[in-house]
Amino acid sequence: MAGRTVVPVLGRWGLSPHADLVYRTLALLGAQTSAMLARDLDIDGGRLAEAMDELTAAGAARLTCRGRERWWSAVDPDRVGVLVRQRRGPVAVTEGYRRHLAAVAGLHLERIDPRSVRRLPSRETARARIAVLTAAERREHLAINTEEQISAEAAAVAGPQDRELVTRGVRLRAISLPPRAGRPRETVPDGAEYREATDLPLKLMVFDRHTALFPADPARFDAGAVELTDPDAVAHLTQLFHRIWRTARDPFHQEVPPIELTAREQAILALLTDGYSEEAAGAELGLSRRTVVYTLRALMDRLGVQNRFQLALVLGAARAVPLPGVPAGAGPMHEES
Structure with a gap:
C-alpha cells in the first residue's frame, strides 16, 4: 500500500524483543508515556526501562517533556534502519x-x-x-x-x-x-x-x-x-x-612553573612546620582533621609525590614552605573515612 510505514525489525540488529516491540508501538501509534506503554504492552516497569535504554542508545527513540509528563516517540524508521546497520557494522578499532x-x-x-x-x-x-x-x-x-x-x-x-x-x-x-x-x-x-x-x-x-x-x-x-x-x-x-x-605541557608557560601554594596549604604547612599535629592544625584554622589530610593529599598528588618525606624534598628544593622531617620510609597518606 502506498505511503505505508515500513518498520525495521530491530531484533535482527541485536536489540531485545522488548525493545523491538516498544519501537514498533511508538512508530505505528505515535508518542506514548511509559505508563501507557507498560499498560498497553503488559510490560513491567523494569523491562520497559531497559528497553527504553536500548532504544535511546541505538538512537531509535527520543524523550520529550510536556509539563510533568515524559513522552517517548520513535525516530523516523528510515533513519533508524541506517543507525542500527551502522551499530552492527564492523568498527575500526583505532x-x-x-x-x-x-x-x-x-x-x-x-x-x-x-x-x-x-x-x-x-x-x-x-x-x-x-x-x-x-x-x-x-x-x-x-x-x-x-x-x-x-x-x-x-x-x-x-x-x-x-x-x-x-x-x-x-x-x-x-x-x-x-x-x-x-x-x-x-x-x-x-x-x-x-x-x-x-x-x-x-x-x-x-x-x-x-x-x-x-x-x-x-x-x-x-x-x-x-x-x-x-x-x-x-x-x-x-x-x-x-x-x-x-x-603534560602547560601551553601558557614555556618553563617549568614554580610551586604555588594556596592560602590554606600555606597555613597548614606553616603550622605543621611549627610542630602542630594534623588535628591541632585543623583546630587552629577552624578545619576538621579530615580536611587537613585531604588538603595535604591533594598537594602531594599535584606535585607527583607519594609521601611526606618526598613532599618535604620537593618543597625544600623549590624553596617553598618546608615540612618537618619524617622518616624516609614514611608511606603515603590515606584520608580518614
Missing part, C-alpha cells in the same frame, strides 16, 4: 579506542558492586547528570578531553559550568590534546589550570574524587556514559589523571 578499553579494563568493573556503577543511556542524560554533579562540587574537578575539536554545542554547555566552578573556588584542572594547525586552543576560564598531552587514554571527569564519568563508547558520545562511585575505581582514575598531568 588507537584511541584501544587506549580507552585498556583504561577501563584496569578498573575491573566485574568486581565492583553493581550499585556503584550506573549507565547513563544517552548524551542528554549524561549532560544532565554532569550538571547535577558539577553543581554539588566543592573541592576539585578533573577533566580529560580527547576530542580533536570541541563542538560549539559542547562548548556552550561546558563553558558556563567551568566558569561557575572557578567562581565558587573549586580547583578546575583539564587536560586536552594539543591543537592542530588551524584549530584554536580551548578557551580556559581565568583561575582554571590547563595542560596538553598526546595519547590521552580516555575522556574522563572526576568530581570531588567521589564520582567519575567516562563515555560508554569512545567512538559514539551519543551512546551515553558510565558513572562510577566505587572508591577504589575512582581513586584509580584520579591517579591516572595525575600521572598524565605531571608529564
Whole structure:
C-alpha cells in the first residue's frame, strides 16, 4: 500500500524483543508515556526501562517533556534502519579506542558492586547528570578531553559550568590534546589550570574524587556514559589523571612553573612546620582533621609525590614552605573515612 510505514525489525540488529516491540508501538501509534506503554504492552516497569535504554542508545527513540509528563516517540524508521546497520557494522578499532578499553579494563568493573556503577543511556542524560554533579562540587574537578575539536554545542554547555566552578573556588584542572594547525586552543576560564598531552587514554571527569564519568563508547558520545562511585575505581582514575598531568605541557608557560601554594596549604604547612599535629592544625584554622589530610593529599598528588618525606624534598628544593622531617620510609597518606 502506498505511503505505508515500513518498520525495521530491530531484533535482527541485536536489540531485545522488548525493545523491538516498544519501537514498533511508538512508530505505528505515535508518542506514548511509559505508563501507557507498560499498560498497553503488559510490560513491567523494569523491562520497559531497559528497553527504553536500548532504544535511546541505538538512537531509535527520543524523550520529550510536556509539563510533568515524559513522552517517548520513535525516530523516523528510515533513519533508524541506517543507525542500527551502522551499530552492527564492523568498527575500526583505532588507537584511541584501544587506549580507552585498556583504561577501563584496569578498573575491573566485574568486581565492583553493581550499585556503584550506573549507565547513563544517552548524551542528554549524561549532560544532565554532569550538571547535577558539577553543581554539588566543592573541592576539585578533573577533566580529560580527547576530542580533536570541541563542538560549539559542547562548548556552550561546558563553558558556563567551568566558569561557575572557578567562581565558587573549586580547583578546575583539564587536560586536552594539543591543537592542530588551524584549530584554536580551548578557551580556559581565568583561575582554571590547563595542560596538553598526546595519547590521552580516555575522556574522563572526576568530581570531588567521589564520582567519575567516562563515555560508554569512545567512538559514539551519543551512546551515553558510565558513572562510577566505587572508591577504589575512582581513586584509580584520579591517579591516572595525575600521572598524565605531571608529564603534560602547560601551553601558557614555556618553563617549568614554580610551586604555588594556596592560602590554606600555606597555613597548614606553616603550622605543621611549627610542630602542630594534623588535628591541632585543623583546630587552629577552624578545619576538621579530615580536611587537613585531604588538603595535604591533594598537594602531594599535584606535585607527583607519594609521601611526606618526598613532599618535604620537593618543597625544600623549590624553596617553598618546608615540612618537618619524617622518616624516609614514611608511606603515603590515606584520608580518614
